[in-house]
Amino acid sequence: MSPNRSETLSWHGGSDGHLRLIDQTKLPVNLVTIDCRDVETIWEAIKMLRVRGAPAIGIAAAYGVCIGLQKPVDSVAALRQQLSDVTDYLATSRPTAVNLFWALDRMKRRAGTLPAASSVQQFRDALLAEAEQIHAEDRHVCHAIGHHGAQLLQPGTGVLTHCNAGGLATSEYGTALSVFFTAQDQGKPLHVWVDETRPLLQGARLTAWELMQRGIEATLICDNMAAQVMREGKIQAVITGADRVAANGDAANKIGTYSVAVLAKAHRIPFYIAAPISTFDLSIDSGDAIPIEQRDSREITHGFGRQTAPDGAVVYNPAFDVTPAELIEAIITERGVVRPVNRDTIANMIGNDEHVMR
Ligand code: MRU
Numbered sequence: 001m002s003p004n005r006s007e008t009l010s011w012h013g014g015s016d017g018h019l020r021l022i023d024q025t026k027l028p029v030n031l032v033t034i035d036c037r038d039v040e041t042i043w044e045a046i047k048m049l050r051v052r053g054a055p056a057i058g059i060a061a062a063y064g065v066c067i068g069l070q071k072p073v074d075s076v077a078a079l080r081q082q083l084s085d086v087t088d089y090l091a092t093s094r095p096t097a098v099n100l101f102w103a104l105d106r107m108k109r110r111a112g113t114l115p116a117a118s119s120v121q122q123f124r125d126a127l128l129a130e131a132e133q134i135h136a137e138d139r140h141v142c143h144a145i146g147h148h149g150a151q152l153l154q155p156g157t158g159v160l161t162h163c164n165a166g167g168l169a170t171s172e173y174g175t176a177l178s179v180f181f182t183a184q185d186q187g188k189p190l191h192v193w194v195d196e197t198r199p200l201l202q203g204a205r206l207t208a209w210e211l212m213q214r215g216i217e218a219t220l221i222c223d224n225m226a227a228q229v230m231r232e233g234k235i236q237a238v239i240t241g242a243d244r245v246a247a248n249g250d251a252a253n254k255i256g257t258y259s260v261a262v263l264a265k266a267h268r269i270p271f272y273i274a275a276p277i278s279t280f281d282l283s284i285d286s287g288d289a290i291p292i293e294q295r296d297s298r299e300i301t302h303g304f305g306r307q308t309a310p311d312g313a314v315v316y317n318p319a320f321d322v323t324p325a326e327l328i329e330a331i332i333t334e335r336g337v338v339r340p341v342n343r344d345t346i347a348n349m350i351g352n353d354e355h356v357m358r
Helices: 039-047 054-068 076-090 098-112 120-150 176-185 202-213 223-231 257-266 343-350
Strands: 009-012 018-022 033-036 158-161 191-195 218-221 237-240 244-246 251-254 271-274 320-323 330-333 336-338
Touching (some): 018 054, 033 054, 098 120, 120 271, 158 223, 176 202, 176 271, 191 202, 191 223
Parallel strands (some): 158 191, 237 271
Antiparallel strands (some): 018 033, 244 251
16 A cells, blocks of 8 residues: 555546656655646756656666657658657656666566557557556565565664655555565554664655654654664664665665664664665666766755755765665665675676666
């Protein structure tokens, strides 16, 4: 079951249909949806974090491709050109979460397998089926991550999470939050400490909201309080999501995750990443090569409608950081737990998966 009354994303209609998204920028005060009927609206929704979180971005992009193929054409050759144009365009929306590129790549590959004699309608239908498949697979993947992750936690554990890796960031159940939801379903109570996650407050606005909807005990803290709470002995594990995991296990996630991992190490607390196989990028040797999104300085100086820094203040606003593999106790995937985290254990877990970026 979804932690939200509305689905994070839903497709309405056939190949001429549209995508409905929860506008996450309006949460937690307003739960409103937007209907996306053109590719520009989807691009803007991804860019502005109306839809966000690595898996959800990938699913939105896959449906975005279907919308991009709706323009009238008189041949499959013209449709293939549209496919190339729309995938190139959507790929420019955000750089760090590999699920975006993974999903676009999957849509192109599906198109590549279609018989040359396919009609325009068959082509559109096949690509919509692929987007729906990506969406449906994510549901199973998130539940499997929850199942594997819940086995790592004892009843009564205090767990810290950063950003939002919940139902809002995926099809419905989340990655890191799926572990908490599953533990609760198994009758294993946890206490979740929620980093507010400056500057865009995904922890405060989205994670706290999701946990409260599910009746999970949660306490919100400012990001700079985590060390103190660890020192007080209230946190026994940290679990976050990821946006891209390199071949050696270095993992990019929301800015501030790396600091949490360093703090966890200093307090001898295990730091786990929960991420689907679609978040691994074997084409990238180490975290040094993961592209880090830089965002508008106004997110820091004028967040949520109020100026909080002097005019002209120089700002640096990287949206993600990279946690080195040696700080990660294990990566929880839908196929099981990767531990220790290194090139070999990752390669073994992924095997010859045809869809993984490599
Ligand atoms: O900028 P955002 O809100 O898209 O960042 C999201 C995160 O960093 C999540 O932790 C990550 O995408 C994993 S979501 C299952």
